[in-house]
Amino acid sequence: MESINLVTARFAMILAVGLGLFWSGAAVGADPAAGAVSTTQPAVQAEKLPASTQPVPTSQPFQEKGFATTESGLRYKDVSKGQGTTAQANDVVEVHYKGMLEDGKQFDSSYDRDTTFKFRLGQKPPRVIPGWEKGLANMKVGGKRQLIIPPHLAYGLRGMPPMIPPNSTLYFELELVKVIQAPKASETKPEDEIADGPELSYVDIKVGDGLSPTEKSVLKIRASTWKPDGTLLFFTAERQDPATVLVSQIGHESVKKGLMGMKAGGKRKLLIAKPAPPTTQPATTQPAKPRDVQMIIEVELLEVSSPPTIPETPEGEYVINTSGLKYHDIKVGEGESPTETSRVKIHFTGWLEDGTVIDSTILHDMPQDIPLAAPGVIKGWLEGIITMKVGGKRKLVIPPDMAYGKRGRPGVPPESTVIYEIELLEIIKP
16 A cells, blocks of 8 residues: 655655656645535536626625626626736636535635645646636736635535535635746757657757756656646645656656756756557667657656665764664654654655665655554554654654555665654644
């Protein structure tokens, strides 16, 4: 079973995620009501909202007149019109919101968490319910809008128990905080393409003058991915801007090869072809241009840096459990200790014994919420964390049978000892 540590490995492979090469489903921890991840509704084309606002009857919790109704049945009213950028298809929008049921009961609010929600308009598969896609049409940054979303544009007959009952009309207040406009691919000429094997060609839009990556480097990048017909698949601002990438965690060899040939400060267009079919012909000594391009990627390499290193610990300072787990407290916390069923918030970095980074929340500045009782938590984590105290930082040396065992996992070979530095930030109360 996949380890929860792979949550951040997924982020470290953000290029591969964007390309759809290693995407394994909705993001862990996504808010189900955050305009939310909709698994029950099909993608819906955005419709142009009518300019007029004829009064229509409304129910609780919005009582004021002045709502307009679209052809789909969505009702909306602008509380205040923004003065900034207008949200368009494929733009990344950042919103604050409050969601309520028909009786006025609030089921979710980004304001309460003091955290905005970000997603790409028109993304397929959609990350939000159709009522949000339609309701954000033509909004400008700084604007606030009330939406009354009928069930067929929300969660339909299934609802989203226990928060949202079946066949619920939803009431949302949306505030458009920011728009990141969708990138456009740079125009290049076929004669400028440089072939690097049968599956990769590239064009240097700008040649950098900084460091070149190595297999262990940490990269800061901005990247965008398109189909050959120009359809935008992904750009890093959807997740993290700029994105932090561990070269060792990039799972597509042609993408890795294209990045490894760059220098910091450079910008490169990669043309990735489908893998070559098996052949009995001898390998050519001349690289061939990609025969059947399936993806176009533009990468701006902002920074190349060395990975975090394993903290040194004299052998005599380890505590060695009977299980074989070794640990050293870098800092002893002063708070309470978790139990085996606790949910904790932690920062961590993981390494192989040769110093290769396999996971890191520090690099992405994104601590993780981990339920310790979840099946994917490795035994070494559970045993090592439950004797920590909040505020503490501990180094764990985890033998293979308490880590990823004979099977290993992406980035971790079978029978590997792994090393983690874990900081226990918080025990999350139910």
